[in-house]
Amino acid sequence: MPLDRRPVASLWIGDRLQYLNQLCLKSHLRHGHPVTLYCTDTVTNAPDGVEIRPASEIMDVPMDIVEATSASFLSNVFRYKMIQKTGAIWIDCDAFCHKPFPDEWKWIYAGHGMRGALNCGVVGLPRQCELIEQLIDYYDNLPDYPAWWNANQRKKMDRQKGNESHAVKIYKTERTAFGPQAFTHFAKQTGDFDKAMTPDVLYPVPFQLNDIFYDPHGRVEGWFTDQTVSVHLYTNGTKPWWRKHKPLKNSYAWRMCKEVGIDPGEALG
Template sequence: MELDRRPVASLWIGAELHYLNQLCLKSHLRHGHPVTLYCTDDVKNAPDGVEIRPASEIMSIDMALVNDTSASFLSNVFRYKMIQKTGAIWIDCDAFCHRPFPDDQEWIFAGHGMRGALNCGVVALPRECALMDQLLDYYDNLPDYPAWWNKRQRKQMDRIKDKGGYTHAAAIYKAERTAFGPQAFTWFAQQTGDIERAMTPDTLYPVPFQLNDIFYDPHGRVEGWFTDQTMSVHLYTNGTKPWWRKNPPLENSYAARMCAEVGIDPAQALES
């Protein structure tokens, strides 16, 4: 395959990819996007063609903080530092490439779900812009509380900190898991006015998060959510039930059909 389109990149914390992650990374190669996977460990089961690079090329990964939060926690700052350093499009490892990203589209992000907030699972930004500056300043200089939080959220974090044992960043995460991801991205895009650049959910997140079981339903109608504008399909592995992670997808489900189409054997990379 000829990799002549815009590069995309992601982060993986851990030693092995799940088959859905293999599927999503390889789907971008299939459409001509060079794929770089920044890793904290020696990942051996990435699809052929994916370039493996140490995550330390972009930033150091505080594994103690990851252990207090989640494996995906630091991806929320990593993605912007990566974009600023390389200019690549950020893709979550559960974002399936339905059609290639336009070569000339400088801003790529969209709303998702049923509430209209932005998601940051697929992001392209100018390497120098006000939104980038504000996001990185937020992560590098954490406020006492995120500016958009209400009294209930602040009290929740205070209770967590009073119990002790967590850093300030971990306490924010424990109070609101998405405070470093979609919440922050939505807030700062509102402050800079760049929220007006957001694409509609059907472009990057056609299936709402609340309905993510549909990807494994052999009688589901996943493509019914797609439009002519759909470029990426988010598979929401963080919300996937354990049974789907530990077993191959059922025949004729979207996950099974895409694995067959792209050339991924689910049985070779299941969650143990």
């Protein structure tokens, strides 16, 4: 298929993809989306057709902060700087492309799970908009505490000891303070919260039920609607077993690997 649809991009910290990441990146190519993977290291097993670019083209990735938090931590600022510089749609490396993103969509994000907050695993924004500017300013000029935190959250952070950076202390207080929490807060501040799509568009399966992707008897597609475009596989919540073992025959993960052409056995964790 010609790669003539809107470009998508993501970030990978490390030198090797797991099979679900290979699957998700290749799924976008299958639907005609050019895929760029910005990397901090030399990735040796990206699917054919994925363009590998150095992460430094977007921003420097301080590995000391990554090591003190998680590989996904700095992706929260990287994604908005990437969108602003390139105009590509951000996709997490565990977002499976079910259908192509329509060309006319300018605002791409949705609520997820069972709490009503917005997620930022798949994001499309105008390159110049107040929301993206506020998000980048938040990361570049961290406040003493995130504005939406309550007194208990602030006290929890104050109890932390050690010489860790301010950003790390915020992360250790609330892991999602740089992800969904920030995105939800600033979308409300800028009046863009109501532009969000319904969960079925980008996150049809609630995070709390992510084991269903590996269940041969699970009815994953029962969560889909005609509006479903992306299916988040939530690898951060995946049990360690599925990183080290092939998906069971007839499970959604197994079926999609077979359909897209990914051999899970070649990229187990």
